[in-house]
Amino acid sequence: MKRHNVMRATAVAALLSLGLTACGSGGGGSEEASSTVRVTLANHVWTDIIKEAIPEFEEETGLTVQLTQLGEDQLSDQYNVKLNAGTDEIDVMMYRPLQEGKLFAQNGYLADLSERVEGNAEWDWSDFQSGPVEATTFEDKVVGVPLITEREVLYYRKDLLEKAGLEVPKTLEELEAAAKQIKEENPETAGFVARTGRSAAVTQFSSYLYSFGGDFIDDSGKSAIGTPEAKEAYDYYGRMIREYGPENVSTDMSWPEAMAIFTQGGAAFYTEADSLYKNATDPADSKVAETVGFAPMPEGPAGSKPYNVPSWGLAINEASANQDNAWKFIEWATSKEKTLEVQKAGVPGPRSSVWEDPEGISTYPKDLAEAIAVSAENGVGYDRPLVVSVAEAREIVGDPIVAAITGEDAAKAAETANTSFEAFLEDEK
Amino acid sequence: MTARSTDTTQRGSAGKGPKKTGWQAYSDWANDHRKWLFAAPAMVFVGILIVFPLAWTLYLSLTDASGSVRAESDFIGLENYTEVLTDTQRFWPAVGRTFYFTIGALAIQMVLGMCIALLLWRPFKGEKFVRVVILLPLVATPVAVGMMWRLILDPNIGFANQLLGFFGLPGQPWLSSPETALTTLLFVDVWQWTPMVVLILLAGLTSLSDEPDEAARIDGATAWQRFWYVTLPLMMPTVIVAVLLRGIDALKTFDILYATKGKGGGSFNEVETLNIYAYGLSFDYMDYGVASAVLILFFMIIVACMWLVTFRRKGNK
Numbered sequence: 129m130k131r132h133n134v135m136r137a138t139a140v141a142a143l144l145s146l147g148l149t150a151c152g153s154g155g156g157g158s159e160e161a162s163s164t165v166r167v168t169l170a171n172h173v174w175t176d177i178i179k180e181a182i183p184e185f186e187e188e189t190g191l192t193v194q195l196t197q198l199g200e201d202q203l204s205d206q207y208n209v210k211l212n213a214g215t216d217e218i219d220v221m222m223y224r225p226l227q228e229g230k231l232f233a234q235n236g237y238l239a240d241l242s243e244r245v246e247g248n249a250e251w252d253w254s255d256f257q258s259g260p261v262e263a264t265t266f267e268d269k270v271v272g273v274p275l276i277t278e279r280e281v282l283y284y285r286k287d288l289l290e291k292a293g294l295e296v297p298k299t300l301e302e303l304e305a306a307a308k309q310i311k312e313e314n315p316e317t318a319g320f321v322a323r324t325g326r327s328a329a330v331t332q333f334s335s336y337l338y339s340f341g342g343d344f345i346d347d348s349g350k351s352a353i354g355t356p357e358a359k360e361a362y363d364y365y366g367r368m369i370r371e372y373g374p375e376n377v378s379t380d381m382s383w384p385e386a387m388a389i390f391t392q393g394g395a396a397f398y399t400e401a402d403s404l405y406k407n408a409t410d411p412a413d414s415k416v417a418e419t420v421g422f423a424p425m426p427e428g429p430a431g432s433k434p435y436n437v438p439s440w441g442l443a444i445n446e447a448s449a450n451q452d453n454a455w456k457f458i459e460w461a462t463s464k465e466k467t468l469e470v471q472k473a474g475v476p477g478p479r480s481s482v483w484e485d486p487e488g489i490s491t492y493p494k495d496l497a498e499a500i501a502v503s504a505e506n507g508v509g510y511d512r513p514l515v516v517s518v519a520e521a522r523e524i525v526g527d528p529i530v531a532a533i534t535g536e537d538a539a540k541a542a543e544t545a546n547t548s549f550e551a552f553l554e555d556e557k
Numbered sequence: 558m559t560a561r562s563t564d565t566t567q568r569g570s571a572g573k574g575p576k577k578t579g580w581q582a583y584s585d586w587a588n589d590h591r592k593w594l595f596a597a598p599a600m601v602f603v604g605i606l607i608v609f610p611l612a613w614t615l616y617l618s619l620t621d622a623s624g625s626v627r628a629e630s631d632f633i634g635l636e637n638y639t640e641v642l643t644d645t646q647r648f649w650p651a652v653g654r655t656f657y658f659t660i661g662a663l664a665i666q667m668v669l670g671m672c673i674a675l676l677l678w679r680p681f682k683g684e685k686f687v688r689v690v691i692l693l694p695l696v697a698t699p700v701a702v703g704m705m706w707r708l709i710l711d712p713n714i715g716f717a718n719q720l721l722g723f724f725g726l727p728g729q730p731w732l733s734s735p736e737t738a739l740t741t742l743l744f745v746d747v748w749q750w751t752p753m754v755v756l757i758l759l760a761g762l763t764s765l766s767d768e769p770d771e772a773a774r775i776d777g778a779t780a781w782q783r784f785w786y787v788t789l790p791l792m793m794p795t796v797i798v799a800v801l802l803r804g805i806d807a808l809k810t811f812d813i814l815y816a817t818k819g820k821g822g823g824s825f826n827e828v829e830t831l832n833i834y835a836y837g838l839s840f841d842y843m844d845y846g847v848a849s850a851v852l853i854l855f856f857m858i859i860v861a862c863m864w865l866v867t868f869r870r871k872g873n874k
Contacts, residue, residue: 201820205840212626231843235625326824376712378733379824389713516624519841523821530824 165453167220168196170203172440173406174276174475175222178461181469185460191453204228211237211445218445219454225263225272225441226510227518232443233266234516239444241270244455251459252481259509260438260478273462274438274478278403279503280335280425280511281434281496287419288317288396299427300339300364303397307372310396319372321386321395322365324533326526327519328382329365331511332399333529334435337361339428344513344525344549351553353525354546357430359539366532379530391416399425402500403439406474409493422496424503436507438478476500513549515556524549611856618849626845637850647826647834648851652858654739654822655830659807662746666803667796669747670754675784677755678762695752703816706745707732710817732817735827742828745813750806754799761795762788801866808859811836831855 169175175197182193198206203222210218211232223232232238245253253261253270260274282303284296292310297303307319323329337343342357352358369377374389383400387407390398391414402422411417425434442461444454460466467477472491482488483504489497513521524545531541577585587594618637622630641648677688694702709716710731718728731741769791773783789796811832814822821837822829829837831851838848 208840208843214627231624235628237625324824325819327820374713376718376728376730376733378712378730379735380733380818382819385711392714394713517842517844519820519837526824 161452162450163190163453164192164194165219165450165457166194166196166217167222167457168198168203168206168218169222170440171197171199172222172276172475173403173473174440174470177470177473177475178466181466185457188460189453189456191456193457200224207232207237211235211447214447216445216447216449219448219450220457221443221445222275222440223272223443225260225274225438226512226514229263229266229272229441230514231516231518233269233271237446238266238271239446239448239451241273241444241455245270245273248459251463255464255479255481257478257480257504259436259507260441262509263438264441264443272441272443273458274441275462276403276440277437277476277478278401278439279434279436279476279500279507280332280399281402281405281499281503282423282426283390283398283400283405283408284421284423285393285396285416285419286421288314289421296421296423297397297426298423300336303426304364304368304372307368307397311372314396317393318374318389318395320368320397321373321389322369322399323383323386324369324373324377324379324381324530326379326530327522329529330522330526331435332401333361333365333526334508334511335399335425335433336365336428338433338435338508339425339430340364341428341430344521345515345553349553349557351546351549353528353549354543359542361428362528362532362542363538365529366535366538369533370535373533377533379533401439402496402503403476405493405496422493422499424499432502432506434503434507435509435511436504437509437511515553517552517556521549521552524552614849614852617845618853620846622845622849624843630846633846637846638854641847641850641854647829650826651829651831651834654828655808655832658739658743658746658810658830659804661740661743662750662807662810663800663804665743665747666751666754667800670751670758670799671796673751673755674758674762677759691752691755693752694749695756697749699749699812700816702745702749703813706813707817710741735823735825738818738823738827742813742817745817746807746810749813750803754803757799757802758792758795761792765791797866801863804862804866805859808862831858 169178179195179197182195185191186193204224204227207218207221207223207228212235223229223238229238245251256274257277260277261270264270264272264274282297288310289296289306292306292313294306294309295302297306303320309319310317311319323332334344337358340357340361342355342361343352346352346355374394378385383404386398387400387404389395391408393415405422406413408414408420409417414420425432442458444451444458448454464479464481467479468482468485468488471477471482471488474491477483477488483501489500492500512518513525515521527545527548528538528541532538617626619632619634620630621633621636622628673691677684677691697705708714710718712718712728712730712733715731717731721728730737732738765788769787770783773787778786809832810830814828814830814833815836818828820841822833832855835848835851835855838844838851842848
């Protein structure tokens, strides 16, 4: 009899707990147009600034913002898992138009914003630069609003140039000669540094590729990384790091590592995205804050052709039931006033009016603003192959970069990569 | 207890008619099927968390799913498996690295762990302090450990090379050279997980009885002989537990590899083990079909290894 009771109690407890869990998981999600906007943002300077302003938005609209903030890779993984599962738990999402835009749009994750962007004259969609807009448009539908733009510029050390009696290099040839001279005169300092990781370097290498007259994919949609121009670009980039780069250079560097070398005073020249300039000019992070200068991407045989891209955008999750409120958030975060505010705090924005406004560039180092103006004019609208599986494509086209850095035959590596890339593009058709 | 239960039964029967009440019937049924009832939550758990994902992965591995798992995909039979098994660029090197890492880490950890455990076995002064210090690496998260070592081993600004420089030695490429990266990480794994082996072995050692050892001592056996012929055979069950636990762990190591070398295991895939490869395939390339095939093959490899270890053990008995 006693066991009988224990039995019964346990069974009831088990059933109860099962029932409770079922209730717990079945609860949320189905409500319509909630007053809570769930926003997922990447760790970025832009996010830090906008985060502080969110209470303003909440006060204006009476909505509540629930913010999730993640590192770049984690963000990407989250989207892949959650959007794949059709989640409605994300309303507004910060995403990388060039990296994931095509994939997400193709998978139907991104809501069509075409009508919304045209709907508000004051907010003014036509104010956004055309390059960035192109990157957030998929099959003639607007699927995202550009947030942050960037171009490749040359960071350099004024003191080292002065000491060596050199002018700021205007061509890639001059850059190499200057890097060589400075390295020879200061054995402790590298002449040049840049990203070296197979995938990470691709975006920065792109400006070299374009400036040498090459491209990732040619007009007919075939791989172009085996052309003589591309081979030369690979060889040049690899040689710059191998011969004039830091001692013990690794092939894993992305911008934090390369930036660290530059800001610790370890290199004379550094080519990187202008949106990261604060890292170099902020005395708290940078030992060279006082002596850092900026110049446009040096000219190659085909001129100076840096990339000019929107690195981040905001989009609405197609599965979200809260799209109207999500749009309110986007409208607010990308308004002229906010863009000006954010840009003054050091994040280059996508709005022409803000760039034309003297106040918009008032906080920028003068030489940087000039370099940006040049790059915005002759820039190329992408910095990586525009395909669906960008990560895979970056690894393929990045292979010759590391091969060149480690002193292998860059031309041969480019040939091999060309074959793989050809097959990859064929596969994706 | 009995009184209250009778009470309930009575109340129940009063409410629901003269026959066996619903509750009574349920109670009897529950008693008859109690072995299933008790196991049910566990079975549901296993079903949802183990069988379903496995079956789903198996299904995905037979399709050409890519881009999105919600997108339409075709059933392509064993094509993914042929592709993976003939892939000498990424898959087979990854298998090799997985085993190099697992066997290397396991061997060093077992020998080192046994040595430390033997040293800590007999009481000594400051024993507690030493034990705490040894356990420190164990309490850190592997991702944090990975990032910490990445900073320490950075070729330009890292502490390790600065220390070497202080002694006038040339800086080493540690993680940055394709030749040394995996071995360096193997030692990071040793650094972090040897304490775990020490812990298990120490527990085994302290539960051994002293008599066989004393007997051997009286018979004039040397320290080595006592260890090799007396202690080690007695410790065998504990050693096997440690080997199994650490082996499985080392086989599926992901965090420190990913935290230090990133996607694809570095620019030359130098530390790309099967885990990193499968992760890259699914999260970077979105090739869910191929990734699933890799995971199923990995699963089969693990099952085969487990079977070998346990089978050998049974054979020995």
